[in-house]
Amino acid sequence: MASRFIPRTTFPYDRVINWFPGHMARGLRLISERLNSVDLVVEVRDARIPLSSVNPNFEKVVGRRPRLIVYNKFDLADQSSKAPITAAFAKHAPMTPVVFTSCQTDNNIKEILNHAAKLADPIPQVTLMVVGMPNVGKSSLINSLRRVGVGKGKAAATGAQPGITRTVIGTVKVLEDPTVYLVDTPGVMVPHIADPVRSLKVALTGGIRDHLSDEQTMADYLLFRLNEFGAYDYAKWFKLPDDQPTNNVDDLLNGVAKRIGAVVKGGEYDMTMAAKFFLKHYRTGKLGQFTLDDVSPEALETFFEHQKMYATTNANPSTLSRRQEKKVAKLEQRKNSRRAAKEEE
Numbered sequence: 145m146a147s148r149f150i151p152r153t154t155f156p157y158d159r160v161i162n163w164f165p166g167h168m169a170r171g172l173r174l175i176s177e178r179l180n181s182v183d184l185v186v187e188v189r190d191a192r193i194p195l196s197s198v199n200p201n202f203e204k205v206v207g208r209r210p211r212l213i214v215y216n217k218f219d220l221a222d223q224s225s226k227a228p229i230t231a232a233f234a235k236h237a238p239m240t241p242v243v244f245t246s247c248q249t250d251n252n253i254k255e256i257l258n259h260a261a262k263l264a265d266p267i268p269q270v271t272l273m274v275v276g277m278p279n280v281g282k283s284s285l286i287n288s289l290r291r292v293g294v295g296k297g298k299a300a301a302t303g304a305q306p307g308i309t310r311t312v313i314g315t316v317k318v319l320e321d322p323t324v325y326l327v328d329t330p331g332v333m334v335p336h337i338a339d340p341v342r343s344l345k346v347a348l349t350g351g352i353r354d355h356l357s358d359e360q361t362m363a364d365y366l367l368f369r370l371n372e373f374g375a376y377d378y379a380k381w382f383k384l385p386d387d388q389p390t391n392n393v394d395d396l397l398n399g400v401a402k403r404i405g406a407v408v409k410g411g412e413y414d415m416t417m418a419a420k421f422f423l424k425h426y427r428t429g430k431l432g433q434f435t436l437d438d439v440s441p442e443a444l445e446t447f448f449e450h451q452k453m454y455a456t457t458n459a460n461p462s463t464l465s466r467r468q469e470k471k472v473a474k475l476e477q478r479k480n481s482r483r484a485a486k487e488e489e
């Protein structure tokens with residue numbers, strides 16, 4: 145019985161999956177070049193990995209520009225994650241609006257348009273720039289904004305695999321009155337994700353091309369997390385013996401392969417095809433809604449502290465307020481006196 149099942153408590157994994165093709169470096173450059181003609185940066189993150197889908201490179205490029213954070217694909221995430229994230233933003237970044245959206249249902253899309261329209265008070269025309277890691281749903285968001293704002297169809301190509309948008313497309317009108325334009329940009333990955341498990345989470349949610357991260361390892365990690373959440377429905381879905389959950393990915397994939405008839409020559413089960421099917425099931429929400437990052441108040445506190453440090457040491461001083469400039473100068477001064485003291489030793 146499932147109640148007697150003891151899930152694994154660790155997932156040893158030390159491989160780092162890196163994926164930073166040329167169009168991403170170019171994309172980052174283009175974002176930085178277009179920034180001066182943009183009134184608001186809309187940074188899209190994946191609500192299933194609210195911390196792991198943050199690219200510190202955006203902090204460097206976007207600096208202290210007015211920004212709105214969108215946690216997209218919220219239909220696939222644990223709905224209880226919204227409250228702690230909202231509270232952490234209210235405490236650490238009260239001037240940054242946060243919106244939780246679903247482009248599948250256009251949920252909360254209007255809220256983004258409302259924020260943009262508010263900016264149109266002193267300026268006649270507002271331009272937004274959408275940035276984010278690959279596959280977080282930037283193009284889908286543009287299409288949703290256009291659908292909700294001006295009732296028009298698809299303007300940007302979307303796809304289940306990352307890396308569909310490869311260059312900055314022209315501006316797209318998403319609201320008539322006031323006029324709001326939007327610029328799509330290519331998804332930009334972190335050039336080097338130091339934490340192996342973080343790279344696995346990004347891959348599992350579709351941010352890295354599947355073949356680069358190995359489907360069976362991703363399936364194993366997904367099984368580990370489902371068991372950790374006590375989400376054992378997969379056992380019934382894939383008709384595992386006695387509907388029992390398992391810690392063994394081969395047992396699971398055998399069940400999946402049998403269920404979908406994934407057999408190769410000689411009658412063996414096709415484990416890669418089974419793993420792909422299992423991943424697709426998860427990615428389309430059929431196994432439930434999960435948030436893979438720790439969003440406890442303590443974890444969010446650490447995250448924001450880290451972000452603050454990063455932003456303070458990397459932000460472009462020309463975009464800082466005088467108070468922030470003073471803080472950066474103070475930090476620099478402290479750093480210099482520490483260096484001088486060391487040299488004297």
Ligand SMILES: Nc1nc2c(ncn2[C@@H]2O[C@H](COP(=O)(O)OP(=O)(O)OP(=O)(O)O)[C@@H](O)[C@H]2O)c(=O)[nH]1
Pocket residue numbers: 216217218219220245246247248276277278279280281282283284285301302303304305306307308309310329330331332
């Ligand atoms: N369930 C769900 N799926 C979504 C949502 N938004 C986008 N998707 C799906 O996620 C996949 C990626 O969406 P895109 O809009 O192409 O993502 P992107 O960020 O533009 O991708 P890149 O081209 O890699 O930069 C597609 O299969 C979309 O249908 C959402 O809110 N909910």
